[in-house]
Amino acid sequence: MTTLQARFAPTAYGSARLLAGVTRGAYADLAMHRSLHGAQQHRTHDALVRETAAVRLLGRGGAAFPVSTKLAGLPARSSVEVVVNGSESEPASHKDRTLMTLVPHLVLDGALVVARALRTRRVTIAVHDAAAHEALKRALAERRRSEPHPESVTVRMQPAQFVAGEVRAVLSGLDGGAAVPPGRRTLPTRRGLHGAPTFASNVETFAQIALLVSLGARRYAEVGDPEEPGTSLLTLVGSGSGSGVVEVPTGLPLDALLGGSDVDSGPVLIGGYHGHWVSDVRGLRLTRPALRAAGVPLNAGVVARVPAHGCALAEVAAVARWLASQSAGQCGPCLFGTHAVARDVDALLHGRPSLEVAGRLRAMTGRGACAHPDGTAAFISSALTTMTAEVAAHAEHGGCGRPYLGVLPLVEDR
Template sequence: MTVLDSRPAPVAYGTARLLAGVTSGRPADLARHREHHGEQRFRGHGELAALADQVRLLGRGGAAFPVGTKLRAMPAGGGTHVLVNGSESEPASQKDRTLMRLAPHLVFDGALVVARALGTRRVTIVLHDPVSERTLAAARGERRDAADVRLVRTDGGFVSGEVRAAIRGLNGGTAVPPGRRVLPHERGIDDAPTFASNVETFAHLALLSSLGADRFAAVGSPEEPGTTLLTLVGDLPHPGVVEVPTGLPLSALLPEQGASPRPVLVGGYHGSWISDVRGLRITRPSLRAAGLPLNAGVIARLSSATCALGEVAAVSSWLADQSAGQCGPCFFGIPAVAHDVHRLLAGIDSGGDLERRVAHLPGRGACAHPDGSAMFVRTALAALGDEIEAHRRYGTCGQPWRHELPTSTQAGAA
């Protein structure tokens, strides 16, 4: 396999599991994959669901839904589908692309573990990234058991990566979330029951099936055993993808920044800005209890050399551009919020309009995009108080905008 990844090599804090054999930044061919992971062990439907329950495995996408519950809800049989959602559409997130580019056989193992448990051969991997597609295609050519796995590359934006939008696109429709909430296990690809999750979740299922519950849970927090992938952005020692044991203090990723540390973004562009990370640990349940959903695993901290409000304004405009345009909060609300953030950047006070718009967005859209966009802006307004005050008074904070928060998924994708 000769497909190379141009981004920094990923880093493991502790023993690499998902990243075993690939922290060099070179993709693992089948021989090297088996050297590190061994032959894949398969489990029955009930056994796999029970293992996922034992280790309290949560989905590694946005919803963090219990995987065992999702597996148990799936009917078995040749008509069911398995969907690996590799549509990693948030520019700041790189973890799923890292697995597809560097550990493609682990992704195939996870997909085939689920397919074998459900008694189906219908497996689809949907993705946006051409490098990932080439790497997966090369890996598929190395193994007979993956010959039937379908790779589908789509051209889509942020909301098209939502699993129901991806399914709608695969079924020939427009890749936007349907207004009516129909779960994939009820009706998915070809209107058949579909087990769908993101790439990292399938990789964990491959590890869990091979290791068993006890070995899988030998690292990490008892609350959420194992490891997780994060994408670190900005002023951090190891920007890029890292694998960490769950339960690691968030502060371990954020060394001292001086007398006035910048706020930290937890959960990416549908996440929250916070000023104090003390006491926070990297588990999805504990972060959610603190009002900080980890979402796709993005942790960002800006340097003191960039205008933080400018970074927020750029992302708010990107979020507005990603609107599906199918409901009022998306079509009107998010662009209006972005407009007001840019006015604030220029020192023009919105007179409370921005705060009111942000407060009215959540809970009214056809998907979670308005809710997440509102959280990103609302928490930024609270966390960046001093800088916002400088912009209100002087029209600037004195720092240039350095594009530290990416707004294009094309970086490193060619």
């Protein structure tokens, strides 16, 4: 059988938990997984709600919604669906693909804990990455031989487009429709896959649930910040400590993680391509509540730094064009707004004034059929606010004299 291995070996800042045993980048089979995390455990619905509430577990996708609240809002009955969203479609993000490729049994343990707590036997894993798909299928085959379980776990390939990773787009695709977010804002917990109440969350959330059940709430909370205990996965891009997936204890100061001096450090993007740019990370701690309070939500965990010797505005322009190309084309703010602001940023890059960009960014916000216009506007508006000196240099000289490095990827590494 093919040896499964991540393209880049993940690392841990401190003791690895989610990444225990795989920091060399090799697949953890069922025997290794059980030696590290013990036998599969389960919880009742009420017990799992209490345990996730005790450690303030937040979803590890963009919304950072309390897991206990989502669980408590679902009935425990056989018609409920469980969906693991592995459609990590942002080119800069690799954390969920790393989990699925290297520790799929941890993801499966978490999914089965949730399914058993909700008294359902239906689990669907949506994934678009070929290596992750292969690893999950291999893990399920191992379990069929050694640990057969009554739940039906299905792994489904989904499109790789950016907006296709949004949970409502995933559910639409799994139901046979277009993998785009529908205009209606019905929560999956009320009407999700096949019209049934659905617990849907991203891959790391399920891995965290498995870890919580394995360790227990007290041991789980021994690491990290009391506001959000435990560890979290990040994808680092750019300078400083290097690029790749890293597991860090929550509460870690962001400047301690990134490294680099003020002289050689450029602007930092927190939260990925629907995130926010900042010029100074001092005082920022890696907890979702703290970052949200600072106006820079962590979203799916991408932290990128453009080196000071590269043109940050060129990076923004390239990603703005890419975001425009990812529009689902189902509402005006997305179909027209994203393309218009991408042209505005390109004009600024070439030293031409764009007096309408601020108005266009405001017009995009809060009016889209999905979060793509809002996310694009946040990415661009925070960049222009953070990079005022660079924008001025381009306006005065037609450029800043620094090259476009292509630090922010536009094509996924598969």
